[in-house]
Amino acid sequence: MNEVKRKTLPKPVIRRLPRYLTHVHELRHAGREWVSSQDIADALGLTSSTVRQDLSYLDMAGKSKRGYETQTLELVLQHELGVDSLHRTVIVGAGYMGSALALHGALAEHGFETCGVFDKDGRVVGTRVGELRVQPMTELKPVIKNKKVDIGIIAVPVHAAQEVAEQLVNAGVNGLLNLAYAHIRVPDHITLVDARILASLQELAYGIKAVTDSK
């Protein structure tokens, strides 16, 4: 590292970066060359102040009177997020959700390559999921090592989630995406992101109730 040491961004900022990226990506495809903090704010429901504050963490500068160049902004956002290089994933759990992710083209298109699908159920092992075949758990570690997989996706039932997390960490992944409706504990050096659809639906239920009650 011969760059100036940058401290890690505040959590709320990190969560907004993918949203900026989506929006800027769309703008660029629509042929827009410049975008102002106000435009971004309007599109994403933020204030221009927040947008400028967030973008000031990035390794680029805007221009007075014009804003930010969409092409540069997209590249810099990708770089900051670390999605300018390929990530390799394995999916554990070949149920409906696991299979759907393996087949979901959008992940590959955005730099997340599925390198394997695993299941501990012998009846599922060997069946096809797109171009891949479901492999037994004994193959997990060798595949992760050989293919330099850095992300494990947990798509198993609640009761198996923690154990699978430990197997993945033990096999050498650096990050986990958890789709199971369970709280998973990981060592400090492992990054965990939850993507629990059921929790999102429950949050939604609260929101609906709150709106209804206030009337």
Added chain:
Amino acid sequence: MNEVKRKTLPKPVIRRLPRYLTHVHELRHAGREWVSSQDIADALGLTSSTVRQDLSYLDMAGKSKRGYETQTLELVLQHELGVDSLHRTVIVGAGYMGSALALHGALAEHGFETCGVFDKDGRVVGTRVGELRVQPMTELKPVIKNKKVDIGIIAVPVHAAQEVAEQLVNAGVNGLLNLAYAHIRVPDHITLVDARILASLQELAYGIKAVTDSK
């Protein structure tokens, strides 16, 4: 409403409620009758202060020296989240993700009943997804009205997401779960929760990079 008007909870608290619920549900099934704020904090990686602060919003009291009764806590959390009554959903987009959700048993088990799967592609309409058949978009509004559906799940490609959101709102749902990698705009009275797996993976990529860089 003859209860004291309760103001809506802070956003961070709302997002923690499903986590408390999962944990308490597990404890109760393991036979635990009481749990302290410290126990919960340890299990979920919070401070006991945060836990007590959060639970003080709920319509229940703990007991000195013992903590919170798990059975009561589970019920009260379910009530506060609004998941003590059935929610009805429709899924728009019968691709891999949409189908996986329709088939995913966990949603129904937790009170979210799938009442319909829709797709605008005529080649997909009529095919089976579990016990349901994919219906054409023309059926969206009648089904939502007749079955009193309150939640719409958006599982379509990016470019169709906003339009589908508008069709769902127009058809009368109160809340939207967005799985598409797009920013969706909704009127004030509609609750929107994003569950974008790609955004979660990008957040994960950032985390991995941050840990790696700091070493």
Added chain:
DNA sequence: TAGATTGTTAATCGATTAACAATC
């Protein structure tokens, strides 16, 4: 009783917003 744990207030910490000089 002694001690563990709640519920709540006050202090701290962090994130968002407002404001404005600098600049293109």
Added chain:
DNA sequence: TAGATTGTTAATCGATTAACAATC
């Protein structure tokens, strides 16, 4: 040039944490 927009500082707002009296 005049005006729009950035980048940044300071003010505000909100969330978390610490502390402790009340209580079982």
